[in-house]
Amino acid sequence: MNTSALHDLWVQLTPTPLFGLTLTILSYLSGHAIQRACRGAALANPVLISILLIGGILGITGTPYRTYFAGAQMIHFLLGPATVALAVPLVRNLGHLRRSLPGVALALTAGSLVSAIGGIALVEICGGSRAAALSMAPKAVTTPVAIEVTQTVGGIPSLAAVLAIAGGVLVAISIQSLLRWAKITDWRAFGLAAGTAGSGIGAAHAISFDEIAGAFAALAIGLNSLLTALIVPTLVHFWPHFP
Amino acid sequence: MLNAFAILLGFQLVGESLHRIFSLWVPGPVIGMFLLASFLLRKPSALSEPLVSTTHALLQCLGLLFVPAGVGVIGNLNLIAREWIPILVALVGSTFLSLFVTAYVMHRICSPSRVAVAAPILSDGKEVQGSQS
Numbered sequence: 001m002n003t004s005a006l007h008d009l010w011v012q013l014t015p016t017p018l019f020g021l022t023l024t025i026l027s028y029l030s031g032h033a034i035q036r037a038c039r040g041a042a043l044a045n046p047v048l049i050s051i052l053l054i055g056g057i058l059g060i061t062g063t064p065y066r067t068y069f070a071g072a073q074m075i076h077f078l079l080g081p082a083t084v085a086l087a088v089p090l091v092r093n094l095g096h097l098r099r100s101l102p103g104v105a106l107a108l109t110a111g112s113l114v115s116a117i118g119g120i121a122l123v124e125i126c127g128g129s130r131a132a133a134l135s136m137a138p139k140a141v142t143t144p145v146a147i148e149v150t151q152t153v154g155g156i157p158s159l160a161a162v163l164a165i166a167g168g169v170l171v172a173i174s175i176q177s178l179l180r181w182a183k184i185t186d187w188r189a190f191g192l193a194a195g196t197a198g199s200g201i202g203a204a205h206a207i208s209f210d211e212i213a214g215a216f217a218a219l220a221i222g223l224n225s226l227l228t229a230l231i232v233p234t235l236v237h238f239w240p241h242f243p
Numbered sequence: 244m245l246n247a248f249a250i251l252l253g254f255q256l257v258g259e260s261l262h263r264i265f266s267l268w269v270p271g272p273v274i275g276m277f278l279l280a281s282f283l284l285r286k287p288s289a290l291s292e293p294l295v296s297t298t299h300a301l302l303q304c305l306g307l308l309f310v311p312a313g314v315g316v317i318g319n320l321n322l323i324a325r326e327w328i329p330i331l332v333a334l335v336g337s338t339f340l341s342l343f344v345t346a347y348v349m350h351r352i353c354s355p356s357r358v359a360v361a362a363p364i365l366s367d368g369k370e371v372q373g374s375q376s
Contacts (some may be wrong), residue, residue, distance in 0.1 A: 020311070024307070024310050024311060025307070026341070027310070028304075028306070028310060029309045035287075046307075047306045047310060047313065048304055048311050049253075050307075051310060051314055051316065053315040054310065054314045055314055055316065055317050058314070058317060059317065065314065065315060065317055065318055068311075068314065069311055069314075069315075072310070072311035073306060073311060075310065075311050076308065076311040076312055078301070078308050078313075079272070079279075079308045079309070080255045080259075080271070080272040080275075081248070081251040081255055081268075081272075081301065082253075082301050082302060082345055083272035083273060083275070083276055084251045084254045084255050084258070084271075084272055084275040084279055084306055085251055085276075085297075085298035085301050085302055086276050086302070087254075087275075087276045087277070087278075087279035087280040087283060088279075088283070088290070088294065088295060088298040088299075089250050089302070090276070091280050091283040091284060091290065092279050092290070092295075096283070099353075100349070100352075100353040102352060102354040103348070103349050103352035104347055104349070106352060107287055107344075107345045107346075107347075107348035107349035107352065108345065110345065110348045111341045111342075111344050111345030111348070112341070113336070114337070114340045114341045114344045115337050115340070115341035116337075118333070118336055118337035118340045118341065119333050119334075119337040120333075121274055121333075122329065122332050122333035122336045122337060123326075123329045123330065123332075123333040124329075125329075125332075126328050126329035126332050126333070127328075127329060128326045128328075128329025128330060128333070129326060130321065131329055132326050132329060132333075133329075133333075136330070136333050136334070136337070138274045139337075139338075140338075140341055141338075142270075142273070143309065143312055145270055145273065146268070148270060149344055156319070156322070158315050158318055158319060159296050159319045159322060159323075161312050161313075162312075162313065162315055162319055163313060163330075163334060165309050165312060165313040166313075166316075167334060167337075167338045168309065168333055170334065170338045170339075171338060171342060174338075174339065174342070175342060176342060178339065178346075179342075179346055180344055182343060182346065182347060184346045184347065184350045186349070186350055186353070187352075188349060188353060189346040189347075189349040189350045190346065192345055192346070192349050193341075193342050193343075193345040193346035193349070194342075196341060196342075196345040197338050197341040197342040197345060198338070198342070200291070200305060200308075200309060201305075201306060201309055203305065204302070204305035204306045205306075207302050207303070207305070208303070212250065214302070218276070220345075221273075222273055222276055222277060225269055225270065225273050226269055226273075229269060
């Protein structure tokens with residue numbers, strides 16, 4: 001087979017779902033293999049590795065994101081059922097949740113407020129644009145909520161989605177060291193913090209450790225999307241630099 | 244497994260419909276999650292083994308599901324290159340702050356003794372992760 005035939009094959013195959021699906025799953029598996037090779041180092045996060053791999057491959061081959069997403073959206077779609085599925089660990093651990101309800105309410109409100117205020121304030125202090133600040137504000141919630149809230153307040157939805165994912169990856173990378181440093185050794189606090197600060201990716205990380213942590217992370221995702229959708233637009237309304 | 248998937252999609256569909264009919268800011272899947280949770284509380288027998296194992300399988304690869312949206316970063320490289328300092332500082336700063344504040348408040352309010360399993364596993368997380376994967 002000569003080069004032009006190979007090129008033809010590439011042109012024919014890239015717009016099909018097969019390309020986006022295979023590329024995504026293979027990259028994710030490679031990400032896991034790399035993390036295992038690094039003895040489970042948190043920095044070798046599979047989500048981060050696969051995003052870098054796919055981004056690199058698309059860049060080198062000059063494939064537009066839209067072409068890739070045409071196939072990969074099948075995986076993207078499963079985010080919906082997976083979010084609904086979080087109800088199961090939630091219900092199975094309801095006893096734990098009921099007992100710590102006041103703590104959950106207070107910790108979640110505090111974490112959610114700190115995330116939104118800190119996000120906007122830090123972008124401003126470092127001289128970032130209004131669009132960047134508004135896209136940063138809702139980044140602690142799950143990706144679809146972040147997109148929705150950003151649209152409401154006038155940020156850039158695709159940037160908000162990326163920041164939400166980056167925040168989640170950061171949580172997965174740092175949560176163990178940070179909580180160990182703070183001498184916090186409670187699975188409920190672990191899960192709630194993972195879900196509040198890192199949404200879905202944080203929850204995925206928490207679930208891989210412990211089911212109680214997963215249940216608290218699921219609860220945090222659900223309540224945080226309610227809370228952030230209220231907090232961020234209100235905050236932007238009263239924020240002095242954003243009339 | 245097919246039944247379990249039908250349940251998940253069905254609740255997502257109901258959530259999505261409510262989201263659109265009442266123009267709620269909460270996304271359909273999150274509404275679906277709360278609806279499924281309240282349904283399972285009313286009818287515990289619905290929490291069948293296939294539902295538990297299917298949701299478990301789906302949630303085990305939750306990270307994978309964020310990859311396609313995450314690759315969208317390549318569309319924002321210009322903005323990120325232009326404002327990488329404020330974006331990086333705010334991303335890291337607000338994530339760490341939120342992580343710490345949430346865990347600290349939760350830790351202070353709820354007495355840790357109630358969940359006794361916590362300490363030894365957290366201090367040796369890598370081993371646990373390896374044994375479960």
